[in-house]
Amino acid sequence: MRITMVGSGYVGLVSGACFADFGHDVICVDKDAAKIDALLAGRMPIYEPGLDALVASNVAAGRLAFSTDLAASVRGADAVFIAVGTPSRRGDGHADLSYVHAAAEEIAGAIDGFTVIVDKSTVPVGTGDEVERIIRDANPAAEFAVVSNPEFLREGAAIDDFKRPDRVVIGSDDPRALEVMRAIYRPLAIGRSPIIEMSRRAAELTKYAGNAFLATKITFINEIADLCEKVGADVQDVARGIGLDNRIGAKFLHAGPGYGGSCFPKDTLALLKTAQDCEAPQRIVEAVVAVNDQRKRAMGRKIITAMGGDVRDKTIAILGLTFKPNTDDMRDSPAISIIQTLQDAGASVRAYDPEGIEQAKKVLDDVTYCEGAYQAVDGADAVAIVTEWNQFRALDLKRIKALLKGDVLVDLRNIYARADVEAIGLRYTAVGR
Numbered sequence: 001m002r003i004t005m006v007g008s009g010y011v012g013l014v015s016g017a018c019f020a021d022f023g024h025d026v027i028c029v030d031k032d033a034a035k036i037d038a039l040l041a042g043r044m045p046i047y048e049p050g051l052d053a054l055v056a057s058n059v060a061a062g063r064l065a066f067s068t069d070l071a072a073s074v075r076g077a078d079a080v081f082i083a084v085g086t087p088s089r090r091g092d093g094h095a096d097l098s099y100v101h102a103a104a105e106e107i108a109g110a111i112d113g114f115t116v117i118v119d120k121s122t123v124p125v126g127t128g129d130e131v132e133r134i135i136r137d138a139n140p141a142a143e144f145a146v147v148s149n150p151e152f153l154r155e156g157a158a159i160d161d162f163k164r165p166d167r168v169v170i171g172s173d174d175p176r177a178l179e180v181m182r183a184i185y186r187p188l189a190i191g192r193s194p195i196i197e198m199s200r201r202a203a204e205l206t207k208y209a210g211n212a213f214l215a216t217k218i219t220f221i222n223e224i225a226d227l228c229e230k231v232g233a234d235v236q237d238v239a240r241g242i243g244l245d246n247r248i249g250a251k252f253l254h255a256g257p258g259y260g261g262s263c264f265p266k267d268t269l270a271l272l273k274t275a276q277d278c279e280a281p282q283r284i285v286e287a288v289v290a291v292n293d294q295r296k297r298a299m300g301r302k303i304i305t306a307m308g309g310d311v312r313d314k315t316i317a318i319l320g321l322t323f324k325p326n327t328d329d330m331r332d333s334p335a336i337s338i339i340q341t342l343q344d345a346g347a348s349v350r351a352y353d354p355e356g357i358e359q360a361k362k363v364l365d366d367v368t369y370c371e372g373a374y375q376a377v378d379g380a381d382a383v384a385i386v387t388e389w390n391q392f393r394a395l396d397l398k399r400i401k402a403l404l405k406g407d408v409l410v411d412l413r414n415i416y417a418r419a420d421v422e423a424i425g426l427r428y429t430a431v432g433r
C-alpha cells in the first residue's frame with residue numbers, strides 16, 4: 001500500500017515508521033520545515049524510545065520518506081492519514097479542528113484516483129462528516145471515502161503499542177475503504193490483534209470514551225489516596241486489593257499528582273463540550289476534570305506543607321518535569337502547576353528531567369535547570385519527585401541526604417519505601433500512604 005501521513009508529530013511519525021516497517025511505502029509530510037529537515041538529516045524531532053533506529057532502517061530500505069510537499073505526496077496514495085494536532089480551542093475547551101480542516105482542504109486538491117482519507121487525529125463525533133463535506137466541496141470530482149481510525153498509542157511505549165495494540169478501531173461502512181484498511185493492518189491481524197469495524201461515529205466516540213474512562217480511573221484512585229491519608233491506610237495496598245479483581249484491573253491505579261499530557265486533559269474537555277452540545281451531560285467526567293484540575297496545585301501545596309508551611313526564600317529540587325517517563329512531552333504536565341504553585345509561594349526551583357528540559361523551558365519561567373538529579377538536589381531545602389523516570393527509582397538516598405540543605409523528600413509517585421527514606425534521616429511525604 002502507498003500511505004501518506006499528514007502531520008509528523010508523535011502520532012504521525014510513529015505510525016508512519018511502523019507502517020513502513022510492516023512493508024508499506026510511506027511518506028510522512030509536515031508543514032513544519034524544521035521538523036522535516038531534521039528527519040531528512042536523520043535527527044528525531046521528538047524523543048520516543050526506539051524511534052531513531054526504526055526510522056533509520058526503514059529509510060535505508062527505501063520504504064519511508066519525508067516531505068513538506070503535501071500535494072505531491074498525496075498524489076497516487078492509496079490512503080492518506082490525517083495525524084495533525086487537535087488541541088483545546090482557546091477559551092471554550094472544544095477541540096480545535098482548524099488543522100484537521102486545513103489538512104482536508106489541502107488533501108482535496110491532490111486526490112488522484114480512489115483514495116481513503118483516514119482520520120487518525122482525535123476528533124469529536126461528526127468530524128468525519130465535516131471532512132467529507134470539505135473535500136467534496138473543494139474537489140467535486142474526487143473519488144474518496146473518509147474513515148475514522150483513532151490512535152491509542154502511549155508516548156514512551158509508542159512503537160510497541162502500535163505494533164502490538166490491544167485493538168485497532170476502524171470506523172467506516174464503505175466496502176472499498178474497508179478493504180484498503182484491512183490490507184494496511186493485515187500484518188497486525190496475523191499477529192492476532194483484534195481489528196474491530198464499526199460506524200465512523202462510533203469510532204470517533206470510542207477514542208474519547210476510552211480516554212475519559214482512563215482519566216476517571218486515575219482520578220478515582222487519587223481521591224481514594226486522599227482518604228487513605230486521613231484514615232491511615234496505604235493506597236498501594238488498596239490499589240492492589242481492588243486491581244486484582246479482573247473486573248477492575250490493576251492498570252491506571254497508581255495514585256499520583258493528577259493526569260496530564262497531550263491527550264487526557266484536552267480530550268476529557270472536548271468530550272464534555274460535545275456532550276453539552278448534544279444535551280447528554282457527562283456528570284462523571286465533569287467531576288473528573290474538576291478534581292484533576294484542583295489536584296495539580298494541591299500537590300504544590302503538599303510540598304509546601306511538608307516543608308512546614310512556608311517556602312519563602314527556600315529552594316526546592318524538582319526531579320522529573322514531563323507528564324510521564326520516556327517522553328519529552330511537557331503538554332499539561334502536572335509539574336507545570338506544581339512549580340508555579342511553589343514559585344507563587346516564594347520558593348526557588350531547581351529542576352532536572354532526562355529528556356524534557358528543552359520543552360520545559362518553553363512553558364516555565366525562572367527555573368534553574370540542572371544536568372542531573374544530584375546537581376539539582378545540591379544545596380536545596382527539599383526534593384520532590386514528580387515524574388517516575390527509571391533513574392529516579394534507585395537514587396543514592398545517602399548522597400541525597402548529604403547534598404540537601406534540608407531534610408524533606410516528597411515522593412509524588414510513591415517510588416520509595418518510607419522506612420528506607422526515614423532510616424537515612426530524611427522526612428518522607430508520599431501520596432496516600
Ligand code: NAD
Nearest residue numbers: 007008009010011030031032084085086103121122151155
Ligand atoms: P503533534 O503536535 O506532535 O503533531 C502534529 C503535527 O502536525 C505537527 O508536526 C504539525 O506541524 C503538523 N501539521 C499540522 N497541520 C498540518 C498540515 N496541514 N500539513 C502537514 N502537517 C501539519 O501532535 P500529536 O501528539 O502527534 O497528536 C496528533 C493527534 O493524535 C491529536 O489529535 C492527538 O490528540 C492524537 N493522539 C495523540 C497521542 C499522543 O500520545 N501524542 C495518542 C493518541 C492520539
